[in-house]
Amino acid sequence: MIYLQLFWSMFQIGLFSIGGGYVAIPLIQHQIIELHGWLTATEFTDIITIAEMTPGPIAINSATFVGIRVAGIPGALVATFGCVLPSCIIVFLLAKIYYKYRNLNAVQYILSGLRPAVVAMIASAALSIIMLTFFTGGVVPDAISDINFISLAIFAVGLFMLRKWKISPIYVIGGAGIIGLIVYLILRR
Amino acid sequence: MKHNGKLYLELFLSTLRLSAFTLGGGYVIIPLMKKRFADELNWIDEQEMLDLISVSQSSPGPIAVNASLMIGYRMGGIPGALITVFGTVLPPLLIISFISFFYRQFRDNAYVNAVMRGMQAGVAAVICNVVIDMGHSVLKSKSILSAFLMVGVFVAVYFFKINIIWIILACASIGLGSGKIHAHRTIHKNATESGDEKRK
Numbered sequence: 001m002i003y004l005q006l007f008w009s010m011f012q013i014g015l016f017s018i019g020g021g022y023v024a025i026p027l028i029q030h031q032i033i034e035l036h037g038w039l040t041a042t043e044f045t046d047i048i049t050i051a052e053m054t055p056g057p058i059a060i061n062s063a064t065f066v067g068i069r070v071a072g073i074p075g076a077l078v079a080t081f082g083c084v085l086p087s088c089i090i091v092f093l094l095a096k097i098y099y100k101y102r103n104l105n106a107v108q109y110i111l112s113g114l115r116p117a118v119v120a121m122i123a124s125a126a127l128s129i130i131m132l133t134f135f136t137g138g139v140v141p142d143a144i145s146d147i148n149f150i151s152l153a154i155f156a157v158g159l160f161m162l163r164k165w166k167i168s169p170i171y172v173i174g175g176a177g178i179i180g181l182i183v184y185l186i187l188r189r
Numbered sequence: 190m191k192h193n194g195k196l197y198l199e200l201f202l203s204t205l206r207l208s209a210f211t212l213g214g215g216y217v218i219i220p221l222m223k224k225r226f227a228d229e230l231n232w233i234d235e236q237e238m239l240d241l242i243s244v245s246q247s248s249p250g251p252i253a254v255n256a257s258l259m260i261g262y263r264m265g266g267i268p269g270a271l272i273t274v275f276g277t278v279l280p281p282l283l284i285i286s287f288i289s290f291f292y293r294q295f296r297d298n299a300y301v302n303a304v305m306r307g308m309q310a311g312v313a314a315v316i317c318n319v320v321i322d323m324g325h326s327v328l329k330s331k332s333i334l335s336a337f338l339m340v341g342v343f344v345a346v347y348f349f350k351i352n353i354i355w356i357i358l359a360c361a362s363i364g365l366g367s368g369k370i371h372a373h374r375t376i377h378k379n380a381t382e383s384g385d386e387k388r389k
Contacts, residue, residue, distance in 0.1 A: 014250050050292050053305050055211045056281025057251030064285040065292075076286050080278060087250020088258060088274055094244045095262045095270070102240070105372065106365060113364015114243040115236070116335040117356055119323045120342035121246065125216035126316040127347055133313045151310040158314030163321070166228075169221050170210050173311040180307015181300060 002071050003078045009036065010063045010082035017059055024059040032062070038070050059083055130155075150183050196265055197272050199230075204257045204276030212305075213312045215252035220319035226260055233263065235326060247357050253277055334367055 009031045017024035025048065032038045039047070051061035060080055067079030101107045131139065133155060136146045158172045207221040219242060226232045233241070241263075245255035254277050261273030288295050295301055327335050338360055345351040 017249055017251075046292060046296060049296055050285070050288060052213070053296070053301070054281065054284050054288065055209050056278075056284070057211075057215055057253050059251050060254070060278060060281045061285050064282050065289050068286055068289045073286065076282065080282050084250065084254050084274060084278055087248055087255055088270075090248045091245065091250070091255045091258045092262065092267075092270060094248055095259050098240065098244050098259075099263070105368065109365045109368025110361045111240050111243060111364065112332075112335070112368060113338065113360040113362070114357065115239045116327050116339035117342045117360040118239050118242045118246060119320070119327050120339045121346055121353065121356075122216050122219055122242075122316065123320045123324065123339075123343050124347040126313070126320045129213050129217075129309070129313045129316060133309050151306065151313075154307060154310035155314045155317075158311050159317055162314060162318040168229075169224055169315040169318070170206065172315055173210050173212070173308055176311025176314070177304040177308040180305070180310070181303045184303035184306055185299065 003075065005036065006067055006070060006075055006079045007082035010067075010079045011086055013059060013063070014083040015086035024062075028059065028062050032066055038066050043069075150180075150187070154179055197268065200261055200265055200269055201272050201276045203230075204261070204273045205279060208253060208257070208277040209280040211253050212308055217312055217316055218253040218256060220315045222256060222260065223319060223322075233260070235323070239323070243357075246353065334363070338363065 013024060013027045013031055017027055029044060033041060033044055047062050047065045048058070050065070051058045054061060060083055063079040063083040064076045067076035069075075071078070098107075102111070133151045134148055136148065154176050158176055161167050162169065162172055203225050207218055207225060210221060211218040219238075223235070223238050227235055227238050241256055241259040242252070245252050245259060248255050254274055257273040257277040258270045261269035261271070263269075265272065324339065327339055342356055342360065345356060346353070
């Protein structure tokens with residue numbers, strides 16, 4: 001019963017990937033390549049690349065991809081459903097607890113410790129993305145030629161528009177894509 | 190807030206649009222959600238937004254799905270939660286299903302790569318912007334502990350790659366401990382003050 005196998009595999013990935021998409025990658029790898037042989041190692045690298053190029057969580061992207069390869073569109077639906085189900089149940093319970101008890105002092109104390117931590121985690125994700133955007137290879141470069149000045153310019157203009165004119169982030173991301181298409185294609189010529 | 194069709198439609202369309210632009214990892218949905226639900230629709234404030242992220246982060250699964258579910262549940266109960274999860278899952282589900290038939294060509298396509306490189310710079314600006322806003326409001330609270338936690342967690346996550354579960358446990362305990370001590374001191378102080386008044 002391939003659908004049940006898909007569902008159960010993805011359910012486990014969804015259940016154990018605590019703390020962001022990159023925790024999920026080794027779990028996905030274990031389930032999909034080592035346990036079931038649904039994808040080859042090359043296909044798996046491809047799907048991680050595709051997942052980074054397309055919107056949406058990496059776990060959902062790979063679940064959909066594996067599902068469709070193994071059992072077509074119904075497979076994709078089953079796999080994606082399995083992947084989000086555990087977190088839906090757990091978050092739903094946490095949401096109930098949060099809205100019931102958030103006015104308790106103890107819960108307020110805990111949240112006051114977590115708020116700065118969340119900001120720091122977002123800042124850490126931001127710095128990783130910035131390094132990847134500005135520098136070839138994502139590390140501080142030795143040579144100026146490794147600095148990506150076009151991306152740096154798009155970033156600076158985008159940030160200025162966000163802060164000064166408070167325009168919607170979606171327009172900044174979309175606009176940056178259009179500028180990227182024009183500039184990078186002209187440069188390739 | 191009335192649980193009517195208009196609310197559900199707004200929830201669905203908002204999460205659908207945000208999810209379609211969440212490139213480069215789950216955290217990118219945070220600035221998009223903050224802009225839409227806190228700044229534009231005024232449904233929640235920034236503090237509650239941070240709480241929702243804390244809860245989403247403490248649970249397994251993609252943060253984008255978890256945070257959407259929290260917002261959906263907050264605004265429209267269980268139906269709201271189902272609608273926002275559906276809205277968040279749908280774009281990646283459709284896009285990957287479509288691309289999976291020609292994913293090698295997609296990956297190696299020059300046009301696609303040019304758009305992606307541009308969008309990545311845009312995403313960097315968007316997430317940087319929200320960090321400035323949120324970092325500013327943490328510092329504005331003038332709590333030394335908060336500032337210290339923010340810097341400490343940043344170093345722990347970025348440089349030492351410490352697992353987020355440990356960080357959540359540690360910060361929750363620190364928050365609880367310092368809150369209890371603070372409350373204890375306040376009660377104690379009030380008790381001594383009222384004692385002083387009685388003596389007078």
